[in-house]
Amino acid sequence: MSRFQGANALKRKRPGATSDALTDHDQAVLDVIRSKQDMGIYQRDIKREIHTKHNITLPDPAITKCLKSLVTKNLIKEVKNIQSRGKKHFISVDFEPSNELTGGAWYSNGSLDTEMIEQLRRLCWNHINGLQIATLEAVTDYVNKTKVPNVPLSKQQTAELIGSLILDNEVMEVKSSGTGEFASIPVGKVCYKCINARRIILRLPQSQSQPHPLKSFKVNNATQTQNNAASCSYTVSIRTSCSSTTYTRDQISLAFGDAYGNQVYAPRLDDPYTRTFERCSTDTFEIYGPCTYQVCYLYLYRSGYDGWKPESVTVYGYYTKSVTFYYNTFIPGDIWYGFDFCNGLASASASS
Structure with missing residues (x-):
């Protein structure tokens, strides 16, 4: 497994992370740990490194005392090494641990x-x-x-x-x-x-394929998380039209579901700080909710003054065929606005 050092490994120094008022022994231990950058070092190896670099022989209790002092001063931290879980491993707070230590994307908290x-x-x-x-x-x-x-x-x-x-x-x-x-x-x-692609195309008359407002629409406010046993994961891709506003600060909510009462509700998708829903952009969201059969309705809700024109919304799910809802129109404010194809789903599925 490869690792990366240099600029990418460096981390912004934290306020107060200073080596002031350190004893000579503390400084020697800190220098050794910093020299290992994003790989850090085992506690047992610090003694040998100090002797080699500084010609100092420190007993184990003295090294343990130095490590506790440096951790308290927020100059070093203990990290889990997936290759040697039972050994204490230390790294300078100036660095993020390498993937060789943490396991990268496949590991969380060393597991x-x-x-x-x-x-x-x-x-x-x-x-x-x-x-x-x-x-x-x-x-x-x-x-x-x-x-x-x-x-x-x-x-x-x-x-x-x-x-x-x-x-x-x-x-x-x-x-x-x-x-x-x-x-x-x-x-x-x-x-x-x-190999077994799941995809559906809803073939409906043009008049039925236009988005419409729905004042009576009710959302399911139950919160779902990835740890919920009854929760499924959905990927929602929203394409913003090139004729939309440059970006919107409006609050955007989303709800979709099937013909059997299963509904997925995302109360807030917007994030003006990351310029979500910027003109000519595609934003992708991972959303959790009740497991559905075929998704056949979808509504958006906008609240604010900037305005927003989505081009399309596509929903992907492992247990439902992917489906795209084409808007290409500005979303009116303070009302649920979208599509309900559930009544025509059976015939549409048969012809796709």
Whole structure:
């Protein structure tokens, strides 16, 4: 597993992180730990390093005392090393621990995060299913934009996730022919497609396919989290029109569901500090809610004065076929506005 040092490993120094008023022994221990940068050092190895670099022989109790003092002064911290869990490992607060220590995206607090891995697998599957044909670069970029992984994934890590989907016969590896569905991908480039793709196209009369306001719409305010046993994960991709406002500070809410009373509600998607819903942009959200059958209705709610014009909203879920709702119009304020295709779902599914 590779690691990165240098500028990327450095972390902004914290206020008060000073080496003032340190004893000579404290300073010697701190110098050794800082010299190891993002890799840190085992407590047992500090004694040898100090003797080599400073020609000082410190007994173990003295080193333990120095470490406690440096931790109290917020100059170093103890970190978990996944390769040696029972040994104390220390790193300077000026650095973030390397992936070799923490395990990177696959680990949380020193333990293999199986729930996170499964969530990332589902994100990969959803995006491949939505694109029908996807490259490794496209999937990696998409997953990182969702902010679900605790650190950005490398292409190699994404390839590991997709590889597990291939072993489970959920995804297949193919090479681009440069024509047809591969037209936008260079000839010979490795890409991926879902073996049992789930996709639906709602074929409805034009008058029915326009968004409409719904004053009587009621939302389910029950909060769902990824730890809820009855909760499912959905990926929602919202494309903002190029004729929308530059960006909006309005509050945006979302609700969607199936014909059987299962509803997913996201009370706030907006974030003006990150310029969410900027003109000509696509924002992707990971949302948790009750597990649904086929999603057949979707409504947006806007509150504010800037205005906002979404082009489309696509919902992906592992247990529901992906579906896109086309808006391409400004959302009126303070009312739920969207689509309800549930009555026409059966015939639409049969013809798709």
